[in-house]
Amino acid sequence: DTEVTQTPKHLVMGMTNKKSLKCEQHMGHRAMYWYKQKAKKPPELMFVYSYEKLSINESVPSRFSPECPNSSLLNLHLHALQPEDSALYLCASSQEWGASYEQYFGPGTRLTVT
Amino acid sequence: GENVEQHPSTLSVQEGDSAVIKCTYSDSASNYFPWYKQELGKGPQLIIDIRSNVGEKKDQRIAVTLNKTAKHFSLHITETQPEDSAVYFCAVRGGYSTLTFGKGTMLLVSP
Numbered sequence: 001d002t003e004v005t006q007t008p009k010h011l012v013m014g015m016t017n018k019k020s021l022k023c024e025q026h027m028g029h030r031a032m033y034w035y036k037q038k039a040k041k042p043p044e045l046m047f048v049y050s051y052e053k054l055s056i057n058e059s060v061p062s063r064f065s066p067e068c069p070n071s072s073l074l075n076l077h078l079h080a081l082q083p084e085d086s087a088l089y090l091c092a093s094s095q096e097w098g099a100s101y102e103q104y105f106g107p108g109t110r111l112t113v114t
Numbered sequence: 115g116e117n118v119e120q121h122p123s124t125l126s127v128q129e130g131d132s133a134v135i136k137c138t139y140s141d142s143a144s145n146y147f148p149w150y151k152q153e154l155g156k157g158p159q160l161i162i163d164i165r166s167n168v169g170e171k172k173d174q175r176i177a178v179t180l181n182k183t184a185k186h187f188s189l190h191i192t193e194t195q196p197e198d199s200a201v202y203f204c205a206v207r208g209g210y211s212t213l214t215f216g217k218g219t220m221l222l223v224s225p
Contacts, residue, residue: 004157042203042215043158056212090157098211100146100165105157 002027004106006091012112015081021109023074023091029104031097032074034066035090037108043090049074050097081113116141116208120216127194128224135219137204138186146207147180147187152218153200162189194223 004025013019023032031050035043048056049068063085065077074091088108094101117140127133137147145166150158164171164178164187171178175194180187191198204216 002160006157040218042218045212048212100163100207102148102160102163103213104160105150107157110155 002102002104004091004093004104006089006106006109008109009107010110010112012114013078013081014114015083017081018077018079020078021076021089021091021111023076023106024072025093025104025106026072027093027095027104028071029093029095030071031094031101032068033092033094033103034074034076035092035105037088037090039087043105047076048097055097078111081111083113086111086113116144116206116214118204118206118214118216120204120219122219123217124220124222126222126224129194129196131194133189133191133194133198133221133223135189135202135204135221136186137188137206137216138184139206139208139214140185141206141208142182142185144185144206144208147178148205148207148213149178149189150203150205150215151200152203158203191221194221196223196225199223 007022034046037043046060047066052068063080067075090108091106094103120137148163151161152158175192177190201218205213
């Protein structure tokens with residue numbers, strides 16, 4: 001089973017709202033990722049967690065706050081977003097970070113900021 | 115950093131034809147090359163990958179070839195079917211251990 005699940009599937013939020021995106025995997029993977037994907041563009045890496053510790057932050061604005069409560073869960077907390085933050089947010093996981101481990105993506109959360 | 119170029123940006127074929135998508139990369143230390151298929155409204159799905167110690171890998175109608183000297187790799191789909199229609203992304207993992215994606219190829223397979 002190579003399933004990564006994400007909730008919610010769709011989210012509409014105002015610029016003053018606080019919301020969270022959730023990601024879960026039960027493959028025993030120790031690396032988890034957040035990507036942002038705009039329409040007709042490839043995924044852009046935002047954050048990498050390895051063994052529940054933040055390993056990479058690709059200079060993401062502080063209005064995006066990641067959290068890894070345990071090895072199966074990854075959250076992305078959103079606050080004071082801008083309309084240009086509207087995008088598909090993808091979670092991914094791999095057995096480990098580094099080397100040539102396969103990376104599996106979830107279905108994504110379609111975020112609209114109004 | 116790594117630079118990945120993917121061609122063509124769109125590819126239209128008739129059902130049953132073959133399709134080839136090519137990617138080039140810049141970092142000679144890159145060692146892992148996956149291909150993802152993304153259907154409308156879905157997340158990218160890993161369809162095949164190849165590592166730097168292998169020149170070719172095949173899985174039913176899908177194959178990937180790697181030329182490390184020339185720093186390019188290609189996705190080959192034979193006997194295309196309408197359900198192969200999607201956006202295909204190549205990716206490269208280099209020394210920094212993160213994936214760099216190509217810009218994508220929209221494949222349209224007409225019945």
